[in-house]
Amino acid sequence: MSPDVVEEKEEESNALVWLTGFALLAAMIAIFIYVPTERKEGLIQRIMYFHVPCAWLSFFAFFVVFICSILFLWKKDREWDIYAHASAEIGVVFCSLVLITGPIWARPVWGAWWVWDARLTSTLILWIIYVSYLMLRAQSDAGSMRARYAAVLGIVGFLNIPFIHFSVLWWRTFHPQSKVITNEGIGKGMDPSMLATLGISLCAFTLLYFLLMGERVRQEKLKDEIDRLKREKLYSS
Amino acid sequence: MHNLGFLFAANVFVWGGIIYYVYTLKQRNRALEKDLDLLKETLSKEG
């Protein structure tokens, strides 16, 4: 990489940092100052403005894992493997946050920390699937074998989601129905100010995803670079 | 107002979790960069 390109990249990532910081700040202001308190659930309903974006971010991250896994098996390019790995880790982090904030919301509203409701159960299973994906990566040595196996698991795991969804849905469900997209159309079930707040929050978290991806991908690349230098220069002589 | 504690706890977990994750990422990247610089330095001395 020539120094010019590095500088350009640095500038780009700096812009992303500022943009994400600004968006998160805007989201905070919207969540705590601007948006009116929900009548039935009270103050606690404000958790929803992080809970839903975290869930969105983790599902999006798992979808990226799926796409990158397919692309890896097709092209056999290490780049896609790095993206899949980074995305899976970020997905697991945010899925954990979903699983933590969920019960905190449920305790005052439903009166129980955990209910075996459809969405809770499927999120939990999803979390376990991707934790096992990361375990598989941690268990095997770096190289083409690890990348191929992880890619297969990334595909198999994502294809499981519709099955989990329907099986758990027919099993039982209590979760509050999605208010953003209802039968009447998009956004009818909510106050416009709430919808705006949720929108800002979603944007902020999506930006955060790309920021984290950049950092995580850089980490893998640095590791690769160190490995390459060691192999070429230190061990050969 | 009785749910303030729960709201506070949720916020602590979300922001604490995100900040902690970003912090560990930065930390690891910095350590790796240091390693890489060190490696390059030793290699250039030898070579």
Next chain:
Amino acid sequence: MNLFLSQIAAIVWKDFVTELKTRELFSAMFIFALLVMLIFIFSVNLSIVKASEVGPGILWVAFLFSGTLGLNRSFVLEKENGCLMGLMLVPADRTVIYFGKLISNFVFLTIMELFILPLFMIFFNIDLIEHLLPLLLVIFLGTLGFCALGTLLSSLASNLKTREIMLPILLYPLLVPIVIGVVRMTGQILAGEPLSEMMNWIGLTASFDIIYIGVSIMTIDHILEE
């Protein structure tokens, strides 16, 4: 096509001959399934809980646990003496290995299940004979799904250092939909409901089987690649 089938048959035949000579896997699976059932019977108070309500769950947990034993064995056995390398050197498609292993796993597990069913009937005092046909259909769908995904992941896990630990960790979360499905269906069948009442579950498990066999065919090349 004929060649493909005869190649698969050769692998299945090889597995059967090995099993008939050593007799180590089948007896282990059977005793293990029996033990799992016994442990559940001791841990659940059957005088309080209705046997027909907990029975299906216990039956399937026993099937899955002992099935995992068989899956762990199926590729590790090949690994031990370098037989997998030999299999891969055979001038045949990699899907042949997958299908051969899938069929032998499936047949072993089904035979074991057929031996367990009468014991289940005796222990839980549930009359299975009048519901036998729908029950066999459910067992077929569930076992096929389990083996389709299990064979793929067992071929993957056999190359890891910690294969016995990783296989269940990778496999069980992915099996959740099919486990919920078959336990539900078994419960409904034992309650005397007709199959037409549970078409959604049958559709779910059948499409699970088909999709995962399809995915395995597409990805097995990338796993069995040295």
